Amino acid sequence: MEAPLLDALTADPPAAAVPWLGQARAAALAALRRDGLPDTRVEAWKYTSLRALAQRRLLRDDAGAATRPVGAQALDGIDAQAPRMVFVNGRFRADLSRLPDLAGLTLRSLADTLVHDPEAVRAAFAQRDGGVAEAFARLNTAAAADGAVLHVAAGVQVSAPLQIVWIGAPAEADLAWHARMLIELEAGAALTLVEHHVADAAHAHLGNLLVRCVVGAGATLAWATLQDAAPGSSLIRRSEATLAEAAQLRLHTLETGAQFVRHDLAVDLAGDGARLVSRGVFALRGRQHADTHLDVRHLARDTACDLVWRGVADERSRGVFHGAITIAPGADGSDAQLSNKNLLLSPNAEIDTQPVLEIHADEVKAAHGATVGQLDERALFYLRSRGIPAEDARTLLTQAFCAAVFADVEPVALRERLLARLGGPDGALA
């Protein structure tokens, strides 16, 4: 595909401070120039066309991000007391952040780490290449100069949720930012992350975020993502996680913002007894397009995944959900559950859902289901018959449909924040 976007973004790659990084960037760049962006003939992009995005000419990076003023309202809805790392257009902003001083918890920006301790992130830049389908990961490797590097030492349980805030702020022109988040929990560690994507004001930037995450034996990572990026913006987000023995990863995702979203979540259950719980909602309107791809691999015995996603598409929006679970040979005793229910609120909206289950092991428990439907007319009539106006009843039922996914979120304050983002009045959602 002809891609002015790539020409602009790859013209002037950032200088690399260390040789191995220079090599990794050059290799990614070469692959990118060779293969370009995937078109819809590439299976993973079947329902999401990059044609419009590929035609855009965006600035590579925001040169002014380090000092760009950000309105206080951008941080509304973010717990002011809790520790946080704040990024503006992909650049770490120490002035807006509040870093905790906790033994065993290390938080650094990627830019800082690349200068002072590049070996700490070497492995994370030297990972596999996923082919043309992962063109944005290549672009990220080639261009990401900042991001977050988190490390929790063995046995350290961090109780206060750590907030990671990505603020999109208007600049002189629309731009692309590339950031990388590297997270490592050593054995027995525990951490709660709350990731926010918010807008300072209207813009049409492209964010390209790549997350690499290692959860050590018996460690627990709870991670909630509230994506409420600027209505005109695009966000490409790929998260890769590897779970060691008896590790747990609990993800809650709420996508309501941005114009164009692609979210890939690839999790390897690599150690016996590793467990993934993923709960997600996308709620779309206008001409929003959101594509969620889950790719879970059971690679060890007695591993479990429990995936529950719901989608709502109103007006002319389009949702795509692809949930793939692979149970590898030898991953006996695996338990895989996937449910994706969707609600179409308009005849012009569209949702494509595709669960894929591949089993190559014995004694596994696996179930998957996907539905696309409309609001329950009986429930609608029940609410109206009690005096609730039709439009309010529809809104309430839609919010409730989504809220069910977040029923077991802890802590309660986070759950309430997720429900509030769904737009329900206080106390409406059970």
Add this chain to the structure above:
Amino acid sequence: MLKIDNLQVRVAGKDIIKGLDLEIRAGEVHAIMGPNGAGKSTLGHVLAGREGYEVTGGSVTFEGIDLLALEPEARAAAGVFLAFQYPVEIPGVNNTYFLRAALNAQRKQRGEAELDSMQFLKRVREKLAVLHLKDELLHRAVNEGFSGGEKKRNEIFQMALLEPKLAILDETDSGLDIDALKMVAHGVNAMRDPGRAFLLITHYQRLLDYIVPDVVHVLADGRIVESGDKSLALKLEEHGYAWVAERKLAGAG
């Protein structure tokens, strides 16, 4: 209060109600009995405004206004309440929120002040006690995980809270054990009032032992074929619905 004149209703292309006349005055309790398929539940749904019921003839006036012209929520605000035969489970919607939203939506449509949460909770506690419902039901989702009996009692609880002028109870007795039936009856009887009317739709006479009606109607094949006082219910219980059909045929001949 309610005047139904020659009502005809079609559902899915089939005539179900075929010329029904009924008049209910304030303060009265009417019971409509009849065999399965006679059109009893259709009548309840049409009065509450459910979609999919095509009125092909006749009229329904409620306190002088054309009830059939109103949206379901406007009927509720006007004072019509339907206790569902099968109350709907609504996962994710908090019961307390639902009740308060319903009450305040009705009050708003009537131009009355909305209740604040203190006033609302006071009212809720009074009504809960009458129906022996546990507080805990308030914190759950609407009807979700409620037993059959709890659902029916929750309907009556909603009625008590919303204080309608006309309450239509659609087979509220079905599936209730005797204790639950007594609680439901107690809840209804506590609300009997010169300004309020009830229409009890039921298949069995049993409910009428506890809620004594002023008038009993027999509905068969989409029409009221017989009306009388409470003794009519006892006769039906004794002779069965076949007896009505025979009398109807005899009358026609």
